[in-house]
Amino acid sequence: xxxLVESGGGLVKPGGSLRLSCAASGFTFSDYYMSWIRQxxxxxxxxxxxxxSSGSTIYYADSVxxxxxxxxxxxxxxxxxxxxxxxxxxxxxxxxxxxxxxxxWYFFDYWGQGTLVTVSS
Amino acid sequence: xxxxxxEPSFSVSPGGxxxxxxxxxxxxxxxxxxxxxxxxxxxxxxxxLIYSTSTxxxxxxxxxxxxxxxxxAALTITGAQADDESDYYCxxxxxxxxVVFGGGTKLTVL
Numbered sequence: 001x002x003x004l005v006e007s008g009g010g011l012v013k014p015g016g017s018l019r020l021s022c023a024a025s026g027f028t029f030s031d032y033y034m035s036w037i038r039q040x041x042x043x044x045x046x047x048x049x050x051x052x053s054s055g056s057t058i059y060y061a062d063s064v065x066x067x068x069x070x071x072x073x074x075x076x077x078x079x080x081x082x083x084x085x086x087x088x089x090x091x092x093x094x095x096x097x098x099x100x101x102x103x104x105w106y107f108f109d110y111w112g113q114g115t116l117v118t119v120s121s
Numbered sequence: 122x123x124x125x126x127x128e129p130s131f132s133v134s135p136g137g138x139x140x141x142x143x144x145x146x147x148x149x150x151x152x153x154x155x156x157x158x159x160x161x162x163x164x165x166x167x168x169x170l171i172y173s174t175s176t177x178x179x180x181x182x183x184x185x186x187x188x189x190x191x192x193x194a195a196l197t198i199t200g201a202q203a204d205d206e207s208d209y210y211c212x213x214x215x216x217x218x219x220v221v222f223g224g225g226t227k228l229t230v231l
Contacts, residue, residue, distance in 0.1 A: 033218065035220075037222075044208075044210065044222060044223075044224045044225040045159075045161075045167065045210050045222045045225070046222060047212075047219070047220050047221065047222055050218035050219070050220075052218070057218065059217060059218045059219050095166060095167075099218075100172070104155075104173055105155050105157075105172050105173035105176070106155045106157075106214040106220070107155065107157035107169060107172035107173070107212065107214075108157070108159070108167075108169060108212070109169055109172075109178070110169075111166040111167055111168075111169075112166065113166050114166060
């Protein structure tokens with residue numbers, strides 16, 4: 001069955017860096033677009049970034065553009081999010097999600113359980 | 122800046138019917154935005170309910186349905202049950218891999 005397992009979260013000081021990972025299994029990872037989505041404590045969901053199946057196309061939310069870098073290693077079935085210049089407002093549970101995309105739909109069909117990032121001095 | 126609007130909260134009686142909506146700060150929601158809906162209970166990851174406006178995800182009961190009502194996407198729960206008490210999020214696809222989440226609706230069943 002499809003599994004997405006995030007890791008790499010933790011406590012980091014403002015201005016610091018962190019790299020999140022998402023290990024995928026149960027499907028052909030290289031066939032799917034992937035995304036990172038976050039949820040601040042007690043708040044709603046916020047889309048963060050998207051990467052195409054080959055990694056050639058990438059988009060970011062304005063709130064993280066220039067600070068975060070999404071990447072993937074299809075040989076390792078893994079998705080990554082390098083987060084630099086972290087701010088208190090980046091504190092959130094970070095989910096990786098598989099994207100199901102055709103000419104008729106675009107949605108997140110599987111989600112991981114998330115990894116918590118806390119930015120605090 | 123595109124804002125996707127949802128009712129912050131809603132309540133429904135057990136067995137009742139409720140319709141949650143998903144709009145745009147400017148403009149109308151249409152099927153071309155591929156509206157999708159997600160249910161999230163406290164401490165859990167979101168669960169996909171509806172995609173492409175009205176298609177139920179695998180395993181989702183048929184008491185959940187999606188549609189376009191006027192200028193908004195809508196999620197209707199018919200015969201609400203206690204375990205439908207959750208947060209519900211809509212997502213609109215803006216193109217080029219970019220999506221926007223609504224702020225979510227907290228549904229209370231009482």
